[in-house]
Structure formats: structure tokens, C-alpha cells
Amino acid sequence: MRKRVQSGAALLVGGIAGYAVAAENLLEKYLPLSAAPEHHRVILENDTVRVLDVRIPPGDTVPAHQHDLPSIFITLSPADLVLRSLSGENVRDVRRTRDAHAEPQVEWRDPAPAPRIVSNIDTVELRALRIELKSR
Numbered sequence: 001m002r003k004r005v006q007s008g009a010a011l012l013v014g015g016i017a018g019y020a021v022a023a024e025n026l027l028e029k030y031l032p033l034s035a036a037p038e039h040h041r042v043i044l045e046n047d048t049v050r051v052l053d054v055r056i057p058p059g060d061t062v063p064a065h066q067h068d069l070p071s072i073f074i075t076l077s078p079a080d081l082v083l084r085s086l087s088g089e090n091v092r093d094v095r096r097t098r099d100a101h102a103e104p105q106v107e108w109r110d111p112a113p114a115p116r117i118v119s120n121i122d123t124v125e126l127r128a129l130r131i132e133l134k135s136r
Contacts, residue, residue, distance in 0.1 A: 027068060030115040035065035048134055056081070056126040062118040068111050069132040075105040079126035084117045091116060
């Protein structure tokens, strides 16, 4: 009986570990530098932060991706955006201010709960810096 319990526990632990690896591989698939490298470029990286130069040309759609780290998002050149879930549901609409002299927008961003598809529906390029915090 004891041997069966140990075998069952080993299978459970092995199953959980396998699930964790599968989930990590799935997340890796959606990380911005893997899923959308043409829209995200690393301009600085060390043990504490990674700074991404984010650019989305007008009319372009960024493939599904997910930011897994908390970050500071600085919009340098805003654009009208639509964010959709993997199922195509609209999750968020972002509309730029039309003030040509507007200050850059600075926002705190928690890790994304799920992958998103981002479309620039504007006539101007979105340009932003995302400062990802690797450790708290």
C-alpha cells in the first residue's frame, strides 16, 4: 500500500512539473521578443531592467504577445490602438490625444494576464519605451 501511495505521489508531482514546463514554454512563445520582434527592440538590459523600444507603424498589427514583467510604459508618440484577445474580443481601445504639444504619457503596467493582439488603427506610428522590472 505504501508503495502505491509513493507511486501516486510521484506521478502527481511529475504531472505538475510537466504542466509547469508546458505553461512556461507557452508563455515563452508569447513573449514580445519571440512573438513580435519587429515591434520590440531591446535598447538596454541588465540584471534589474530591460528597456524596449516599441514601435507600431500605422495600419500594422502586432501578433499575439504577453508582457510577463511589471513595467513603466512611456508613450512618446501616441496612436489609436485596439487590443484584442486571442479569441478576437476587443479588450481595450486606446485613443491618442490630438494635442501636438502633449507631454509623454507615463503609465504603470502590471504583468499582462493573457496574450493580446494590438492593432494600430491610426495614421501615425506608435512609439513608446517599456521599462520592464526584472526584480522588485
